[in-house]
Amino acid sequence: DAKTTQPTSMDCAEGRAANLPCNHSTISGNEYVYWYRQIHSQGPQYIIHGLKNNETNEMASLIITEDRKSSTLILPHATLRDTAVYYCIPFYQLIWGAGTKLIIKP
Amino acid sequence: KAGVTQTPRYLIKTRGQQVTLSCSPISGHRSVSWYQQTPGQGLQFLFEYFSETQRNKGNFPGRFSGRQFSNSRSEMNVSTLELGDSALYLCASSIGRGGLYEQYFGPGTRLTVT
Numbered sequence: 544d545a546k547t548t549q550p551t552s553m554d555c556a557e558g559r560a561a562n563l564p565c566n567h568s569t570i571s572g573n574e575y576v577y578w579y580r581q582i583h584s585q586g587p588q589y590i591i592h593g594l595k596n597n598e599t600n601e602m603a604s605l606i607i608t609e610d611r612k613s614s615t616l617i618l619p620h621a622t623l624r625d626t627a628v629y630y631c632i633p634f635y636q637l638i639w640g641a642g643t644k645l646i647i648k649p
Numbered sequence: 650k651a652g653v654t655q656t657p658r659y660l661i662k663t664r665g666q667q668v669t670l671s672c673s674p675i676s677g678h679r680s681v682s683w684y685q686q687t688p689g690q691g692l693q694f695l696f697e698y699f700s701e702t703q704r705n706k707g708n709f710p711g712r713f714s715g716r717q718f719s720n721s722r723s724e725m726n727v728s729t730l731e732l733g734d735s736a737l738y739l740c741a742s743s744i745g746r747g748g749l750y751e752q753y754f755g756p757g758t759r760l761t762v763t
Contacts, residue, residue, distance in 0.1 A: 577751065586653075586739050586754030587692070630692075639684075639692040 547631045552644040561618040563643050565631030568612040576607065578616045580627040581642070587630065590616065621647045650675060653742050653755035661761045667728040670758045674721050674742030680704075681723040682752060683715060684739040692739070698723055699746055727760075735762045 548566040555561040567576060575594050579587040591598055591605045593614070598605045604617040618625055630642040654673045662668050674681050683695040694707040698717035715725040721742070727734055737759050741752035 579752075581692075586741070586756050587752075589751040589753060592751060639694075641691055 547633060547640055549629070549631055549640060549643045551641065552646065554646050554648055555618075555621045557623060557647050557649050558620055561621040561625065561645060561647070563616040563618075563629050563631075563645060564613060565616070566613045567631065567633055570611055570633045572611070574633045576605070576614050577632045578603070578605065578629065579632060580625075580629045580645075582624075582627045590629075621645075623647050623649065653740055653753055655738075655740050655755040655758050657758060658756065659759050659761075661763060662730050663763055664730055664732060666730050667726060668730060668760060669724055669726045670738055670740075670760075672723045672725075672740030672742075672755060674723070674740075675753055678742035678744050678753070679721055680743045680746055680750070680752075681717055681721065682741045682743075683723070683725050684741065685709075686737040686739060686757070687735070695725065695738075697746075704746065730762045732762050735760060 546569055575592050577592040578590040580590055581587040591600050591603050593605045593607050605614060607614045626647045628642040628644050630639050632639060653675055656671045672681055680699045682697040684692050685695055686692045695709055695713055696703055696715050697705045701717045712728045717723045737757045739754055739757045741754045743750040743752045
């Protein structure tokens with residue numbers, strides 16, 4: 544199974560861009576990378592996914608390196624409600640990692 | 650459009666009993682996946698059902714089973730409950746096979762085994 548590595552925790556000031564990195568060096572060529580987040584005690588929420596090209600939606604942007612070994616999720620203007628655990632998941636990963644606990648500070 | 654619903658939301662059972670959890674996917678979604686989440690092990694995949702067939706299974710003992718009905722609703726069953734089965738059980742639905750399409754999660758069922 545493809546393995547991902549994410550920082551355990553990160554802080555970001557409210558209103559600033561939050562950049563969350565993910566290393567997925569063993570991902571295969573046709574495996575999408577998905578990002579989800581989980582706010583305390585709720586089910587995970589889908590954010591965005593991508594394969595090769597950078598992607599943007601109303602929630603975030605996803606930058607994938609050309610070699611596909613890593614990606615960065617960008618929350619352009621973080622708010623306090625963005626405080627959550629963020630998971631980077633390759634296609635069909637059976638065990639989600641611990642993710643990155645992102646804390647937005649006022 | 651209604652989201653994924655799970656029932657019951659909270660459940661307390663005794664060791665050795667069995668339990669059945671229910672999941673209703675988003676209308677039109679044909680794939681349902683189940684996950685177990687504990688503080689120590691994080692979020693772990695249990696199994697995925699698509700068109701009433703189990704398509705993928707995680708590394709859980711046979712005490713954990715599931716099924717999917719023709720209307721895509723799904724149930725999971727845990728027999729001979731152990732204290733370690735205490736967890737948040739999450740159900741997720743997607744329009745197609747999980748991994749190829751984004752998954753939408755329900756609020757979960759919090760199971761406590763005493």
